Amino acid sequence: MSKLFGAFLVLLPLVAGQLNRAAKEDKKLYFGSATDNPEWNDTEYVRILSNTANFGQLTPANSMKWDATEPEPGVFNFTGGDQVVQLAERNGQIMRGHNCVWYNQLPDWVSSGTFTNASLLNIVENHCSTIVNHWRGKIWDVINEPFNDDGTFRETIFFNVTGTAYIPAALRAARAADPHAKLYINDYNLEEAGPKATAMINLVTALKSQGVPVDGIGVQGHLFVGEVPDSLESNLQAFTALGVEVAITELDIRMTLPATEALLEQQKQDYFNVISTCKGVSGCVGVTLWDYTDKFSWVPGAFPGQGAACPWDENLNIKPAFFGILDSWQ
Numbered sequence: 001m002s003k004l005f006g007a008f009l010v011l012l013p014l015v016a017g018q019l020n021r022a023a024k025e026d027k028k029l030y031f032g033s034a035t036d037n038p039e040w041n042d043t044e045y046v047r048i049l050s051n052t053a054n055f056g057q058l059t060p061a062n063s064m065k066w067d068a069t070e071p072e073p074g075v076f077n078f079t080g081g082d083q084v085v086q087l088a089e090r091n092g093q094i095m096r097g098h099n100c101v102w103y104n105q106l107p108d109w110v111s112s113g114t115f116t117n118a119s120l121l122n123i124v125e126n127h128c129s130t131i132v133n134h135w136r137g138k139i140w141d142v143i144n145e146p147f148n149d150d151g152t153f154r155e156t157i158f159f160n161v162t163g164t165a166y167i168p169a170a171l172r173a174a175r176a177a178d179p180h181a182k183l184y185i186n187d188y189n190l191e192e193a194g195p196k197a198t199a200m201i202n203l204v205t206a207l208k209s210q211g212v213p214v215d216g217i218g219v220q221g222h223l224f225v226g227e228v229p230d231s232l233e234s235n236l237q238a239f240t241a242l243g244v245e246v247a248i249t250e251l252d253i254r255m256t257l258p259a260t261e262a263l264l265e266q267q268k269q270d271y272f273n274v275i276s277t278c279k280g281v282s283g284c285v286g287v288t289l290w291d292y293t294d295k296f297s298w299v300p301g302a303f304p305g306q307g308a309a310c311p312w313d314e315n316l317n318i319k320p321a322f323f324g325i326l327d328s329w330q
């Protein structure tokens, strides 16, 4: 018993460092995590994040969003985003840029501005072109969350002023700024079959038929324990059938607190199912956690009473979910 336990303790550091390595053995590009600059005063957090055996890719949670990157018209601030890129380069990690056009976390001059169709399209093009050019060679969420859950276009400032014209404008500007960037449209609740997934299929079909550059569909994967949709696999297949790649871009699987042993076991199974699904779809290139630890998860702030959504707990220790991910890649 104590001998076995000793062997387990010796092996633990080995198994605790393989999520990205195992993903790459399955011909995926990466297994990664979102991260946010204010978290980096936690040296243990950064040490785990920088272990490329586990994490081969980073997404900046906030520091490339519009309010951070263009706080005043035409005045760009790359400081926070540059720091994430430097960390990724130092570690040898792939970057997903996040994001060019989203209705949220906009500076006031955009969210409260008065525009003509032409002037706002110009602003969108200049914004996307400038940030994609500054951070070249990346995967980019060019368009983030364009849809309502019923499949209609979200009535953002961009949609209200330009109709859907902002979407091809942003994608074309991004392509012109960096021909090698991978250009994604990213949204949530694309895991289940229904009007939102259908709307994404229709949008990408229309864009491709018009020669608009689009390389990928990002399936965010903000899920609830015990409720991973069975349709995830058929949706990923339907997306890749359009001639684009897919990625799970913001995975976390939350629960109603307190976390119990049973819920953590179910969560392990849910992570296993999501990763196995990506593994089984050849056009699914990678999976990104929306931060790897409950210590810095956005979930408790966004969903009061819920949490424990990540594979590492608040003390940076691995949870059963870690082994759900590892088992599925292996």
Ligand SMILES: *[C@@H]1O[C@H](CO)[C@@H](O)[C@H](O)[C@H]1NC(C)=O
Pocket: 038, 041, 042, 043
């Ligand atoms: C990091 O900074 C935050 C405030 O920005 C603080 O709450 C936290 O205690 C700091 N953590 C460490 C490990 O110093």
Ligand SMILES: *[C@@H]1O[C@H](CO)[C@@H](O)[C@H](O)[C@H]1NC(C)=O
Pocket: 068, 077, 078, 079, 080
């Ligand atoms: C640019 O962004 C950094 C990081 O968020 C911030 O500390 C700095 O104050 C900003 N610079 C300006 C001129 O706003």
Ligand SMILES: *[C@@H]1O[C@H](CO)[C@@H](O)[C@H](O)[C@H]1NC(C)=O
Pocket: 155, 156, 157, 160
């Ligand atoms: C867009 O228009 C709709 C319908 O008129 C309105 O409800 C919504 O507040 C507008 N959105 C913005 C960001 O102005």
Ligand SMILES: *[C@@H]1O[C@H](CO)[C@@H](O)[C@H](O)[C@H]1NC(C)=O
Pocket: 117, 118, 121, 161, 162, 163, 165
């Ligand atoms: C905005 O302009 C573009 C062409 O530049 C056009 O395709 C689109 O229909 C216009 N949108 C609206 C709401 O008029």
